[in-house]
Amino acid sequence: MHTPAESRTAPRWIFWLLPILALAIPLATNPYTQFIINAMLIYTLVTLGFSVVIGNLGQLAFANTAFFGIGAYASAMAGNALGLPWLLTVPLAGLAGAAGGFLASAAALRGIRLYYLAIVTLAFGELMRWFYTHAGALTGGTDGLALDRGDIFGLQLNSDTVQFYIFLLLTTLLVAGTVNLLRSRLGRAIVAVRENEIATASLGIATSRIIVTAFVWSGFVVGIAGAMFALHTGRVFPESFGLTQLIINFAMVLVGGLGSVIGAVLGAVALTALPEYVRAFPGMEEIFFGVIVMVVLLVMPKGLASLLRRVSPIFHETHHRD
Amino acid sequence: MHDILLSISDLNVSYGKKAILRGASYDVRRGECLTLLGANGSGKSTSLNAICGFIKPTSGSVKLMGTELAGLDPHRIFAHGVAQVSQARDLFPDLTVEDNLRLGAMRRGSSTAAQSLATTYQRFPRLADRRKQPTRTLSGGEQQMVAIGRALMSDPLLLLLDEPSGGLSPQLCEEIAQIIDILKAEGVTLLMVEQNLNLAFRAADRFIVLRDGQAVDGGDVAAMAGDHEAIVRNIYL
Numbered sequence: 001m002h003t004p005a006e007s008r009t010a011p012r013w014i015f016w017l018l019p020i021l022a023l024a025i026p027l028a029t030n031p032y033t034q035f036i037i038n039a040m041l042i043y044t045l046v047t048l049g050f051s052v053v054i055g056n057l058g059q060l061a062f063a064n065t066a067f068f069g070i071g072a073y074a075s076a077m078a079g080n081a082l083g084l085p086w087l088l089t090v091p092l093a094g095l096a097g098a099a100g101g102f103l104a105s106a107a108a109l110r111g112i113r114l115y116y117l118a119i120v121t122l123a124f125g126e127l128m129r130w131f132y133t134h135a136g137a138l139t140g141g142t143d144g145l146a147l148d149r150g151d152i153f154g155l156q157l158n159s160d161t162v163q164f165y166i167f168l169l170l171t172t173l174l175v176a177g178t179v180n181l182l183r184s185r186l187g188r189a190i191v192a193v194r195e196n197e198i199a200t201a202s203l204g205i206a207t208s209r210i211i212v213t214a215f216v217w218s219g220f221v222v223g224i225a226g227a228m229f230a231l232h233t234g235r236v237f238p239e240s241f242g243l244t245q246l247i248i249n250f251a252m253v254l255v256g257g258l259g260s261v262i263g264a265v266l267g268a269v270a271l272t273a274l275p276e277y278v279r280a281f282p283g284m285e286e287i288f289f290g291v292i293v294m295v296v297l298l299v300m301p302k303g304l305a306s307l308l309r310r311v312s313p314i315f316h317e318t319h320h321r322d
Numbered sequence: 323m324h325d326i327l328l329s330i331s332d333l334n335v336s337y338g339k340k341a342i343l344r345g346a347s348y349d350v351r352r353g354e355c356l357t358l359l360g361a362n363g364s365g366k367s368t369s370l371n372a373i374c375g376f377i378k379p380t381s382g383s384v385k386l387m388g389t390e391l392a393g394l395d396p397h398r399i400f401a402h403g404v405a406q407v408s409q410a411r412d413l414f415p416d417l418t419v420e421d422n423l424r425l426g427a428m429r430r431g432s433s434t435a436a437q438s439l440a441t442t443y444q445r446f447p448r449l450a451d452r453r454k455q456p457t458r459t460l461s462g463g464e465q466q467m468v469a470i471g472r473a474l475m476s477d478p479l480l481l482l483l484d485e486p487s488g489g490l491s492p493q494l495c496e497e498i499a500q501i502i503d504i505l506k507a508e509g510v511t512l513l514m515v516e517q518n519l520n521l522a523f524r525a526a527d528r529f530i531v532l533r534d535g536q537a538v539d540g541g542d543v544a545a546m547a548g549d550h551e552a553i554v555r556n557i558y559l
Contacts, residue, residue, distance in 0.1 A: 192425050
């Protein structure tokens with residue numbers, strides 16, 4: 001007998017249908033819409049990584065834009081300086097992002113929490129942006145770094161369609177990896193730290209290791225999104241990883257639903273598409289964007305994912321934030 | 323000669339400049355239920371928090387079978403076999419009953435954890451019915467069962483219970499007493515803080531009275547033969 005409050009998780013195979021169905025998307029797109037859809041896949045990962053730290057782990061850390069930039073620059077620099085093909089720069093970008101996550105977790109491990117952690121991690125992001133601007137030829141300064149996209153198995157990587165299939169594969173793998181992480185013993189511990197860190201420690205769980213793991217995974221996922229971004233735009237600039245980007249990513253997490261994997265996908269898709277629709281009102285884009293985000297959060301404070309949970313219990317996730 | 327599981331010697335704990343425990347010394351024997359009695363502020367809960375590492379003692383010793391625990395972090399003390407059910411129960415409200423229970427066995431292998439889970443559901447059949455429910459939706463008594471069950475998932479040598487009857491109805495207090503009876507029959511060693519003297523004397527084998535951070539009295543509950551007035555006078559007067 002189930003009760004309304006009982007949590008039910010969806011059969012996993014249903015969600016594998018989504019990427020399979022998505023394989024047909026390029027048949028119905030033009031270059032412009034394909035470019036936007038590719039961006040949705042990138043921001044899905046950025047939002048997902050961000051949500052793991054602020055939604056699942058419950059730490060008010062705003063370093064995700066820093067991880068994003070670290071991944072993008074690592075990819076571009078490895079391509080330019082070492083001559084590596086883009087595909088080989090992807091794991092490097094993930095590792096660089098993970099290293100950024102490790103650094104950012106140091107603040108949380110020192111007991112810095114809430115607004116203080118927010119400021120420290122914001123400063124980390126701004127410091128990275130300063131570095132990109134002032135590191136001379138290494139990062140290309142304000143001009144940024146151009147990326148030689150090259151090809152993969154004879155397929156030109158500057159093709160939006162080729163990019164789409166690579167991005168779809170990477171996004172699917174990392175979303176599935178995050179779902180598995182959150183369903184594992186480690187995932188339970190991550191949520192336990194969010195709910196009561198002292199009680200978690202009292203159960204023999206080394207909370208510091210849990211915090212580091214969540215930050216590192218977040219950095220890895222967002223770092224790979226950075227490599228995808230570098231390929232997508234063909235050039236990385238310091239200004240792509242500033243406060244505006246951070247605010248948009250934060251809005252994606254909240255609009256989708258804090259700590260929800262489904263929400264990360266919905267938030268990224270909705271807020272990547274929205275600016276394209278409000279572009280029809282020149283000079284008013286920001287106002288429309290802001291008002292729509294505010295209305296969504298007022299009507300659905302738990303995000304778009306909560307709407308799906310109301311439609312069917314199969315969308316219930318074990319570790320989203322209620 | 324009794325088999326001593328936990329030995330507390332000259333334990334001192336302060337909150338800032340305010341001393342709470344001032345040289346408390348007492349032992350917990352293997353397999354018994356020892357209850358700490360005392361007025362508010364006498365250092366009962368502080369004793370438990372110092373044993374499980376939430377508070378670092380300023381001096382003194384907490385030895386579990388000869389191993390010094392004083393000054394260790396809570397997760398290390400837990401690994402030595404000391405689990406606590408705090409007054410606040412410290413459950414994870416958004417997680418299901420089963421997730422809460424499994425977190426208690428995080429340090430153990432998955433097969434051992436599965437076995438412990440089955441044992442917990444045998445001990446508390448009501449939790450088996452509620453296994454997929456978030457703990458915030460449970461009644462106070464059921465939440466207490468989850469808290470005790472979660473602590474037992476690690477198969478501890480010593481279980482610390484801080485006010486297990488806190489906020490529960492008399493009927494649920496009796497259920498808690500029955501649970502303690504079962505645990506005692508299974509050989510679990512218990513150190514309990516309890517303001518409800520009926521429950522304390524119903525469940526405990528021995529008692530220690532704390533006053534101003536020191537152990538000032540103690541003895542066998544059975545030897546009191548139901549005459550608890552002297553203890554009450556000792557605690558409150």
